[in-house]
Amino acid sequence: MIYPSGRAVWAAAAGAVPAFLIALALPSAWYLGLMWICLLLAFLGVDATTGPGLTALTARLQAAPQAGVGGQFAVTVDARFAGEAPTVVEARIGHDQRVAPVEVAGGKLALAGGSGALAVNFRALRRGLATFDRVWVRWRGPFGLVWKQTTIPTGGIVAILPDVSSVRDAAISFLQREAIQEGQAQRRAGQGREFESLKDYQPGMGRRMIDWKRSACHGKLLAREFRIEQNNNIVLAIDSGRLMCEPVDGIPKVDRAVTAALLSAFVALRGGDLVSLFSFDARPRVASGSVRGAGSFAEIQKRAAEIEYSTEEANFTLALTTLGSKLDRRSLVVIFTDFADTISAELMLRTVGRITERHLVLFVLMRDVELESLADERPRSPEDVARAVVAGKLLRERQVVIGKLKLLGAHVIESDYRQLGPSLVERYLQFKRDDLL
Structure with a gap:
């Protein structure tokens, strides 16, 4: 793409005044005022055809393979010209909404010997696979009257992972408490199989x-x-549907679930168990293979970054049926999900009964603090009374669903989001102590 620069626009505007004065002073020679425009067009043509062309540039993008949510990382653009290089080159990096530039997403490249580089700092905002799909590069002609701009597809991807620093600290405290170190299960006389x-x-x-x-x-x-066995199979199934993408204290529920799943995965891998990750909305999305050993935590963490935010309703029948067909041995299936009422949970209840016949199923739910506050708030108007009644009804229906899950043989954890991870790990360790896995 070639288009006029700001210098060309100002030059055209400056020539308009003399052309207007010539037209007023010599009406018969009005055409002389157009000479400036013709001269400017000639310079524009020379500027566009001389110097390095659009095909003379090659560029590539370099970035770290992964970064943590809230952290900063650098993305570098390397550009090289074949033959003569311009004096000033500007670049801008295209990115998605998972990241944001610390200052600006572009700048000038420092060229030396026909090549140069530009480093731009980005901040990771949301978990997922951040894409840097293209780079815009432009430079001026010899007279500075036109811009020569080209778009280069890059296909760069950076995995934005949950911040696991707090996860590791909490996991290590659990491991120290349970005396599980370096993948060796705690031994108790008369316990285990x-x-x-x-x-x-x-x-x-x-x-x-x-x-x-x-x-x-x-x-x-x-x-x-x-x-106690060291090779139990643990499946962390995360619902990434519409209800799980609603925020809790400013962060989507699915992100809270991912953090809790990573905490339990870290503890389970250190305890010698097999861990796999599974996510679904309207259909299954992420299905990792089973991994073992503390060194495999990075693989689980990377696959967790692939869990997308969805606006579709979760299809429990398809998801749990698909998951059950892949499990060839008894497993602990941990399902992170949410439901609003008995109607939305009906299909889930029909499927749970079949999977609990063979596997140990644990549902992990976050307490609905918003509904609880509405139900407990002192009403000051008829609208407040109506909201409190509806909120109380939804909370009662939620407890009905939880009761049905327990009757079907599933275990349920309903916890505040701050205690979701620790509550899950405590229940997992309790299952191991009771030889239920």
């Missing part, structure tokens, strides 16, 4: 621990020692 060793029977041990066959062979009572 994985055989550990034989030892002499001691008074006070349960009779179920006695290995009668080996005791008969050795002529003395021997007891089996078990340990």
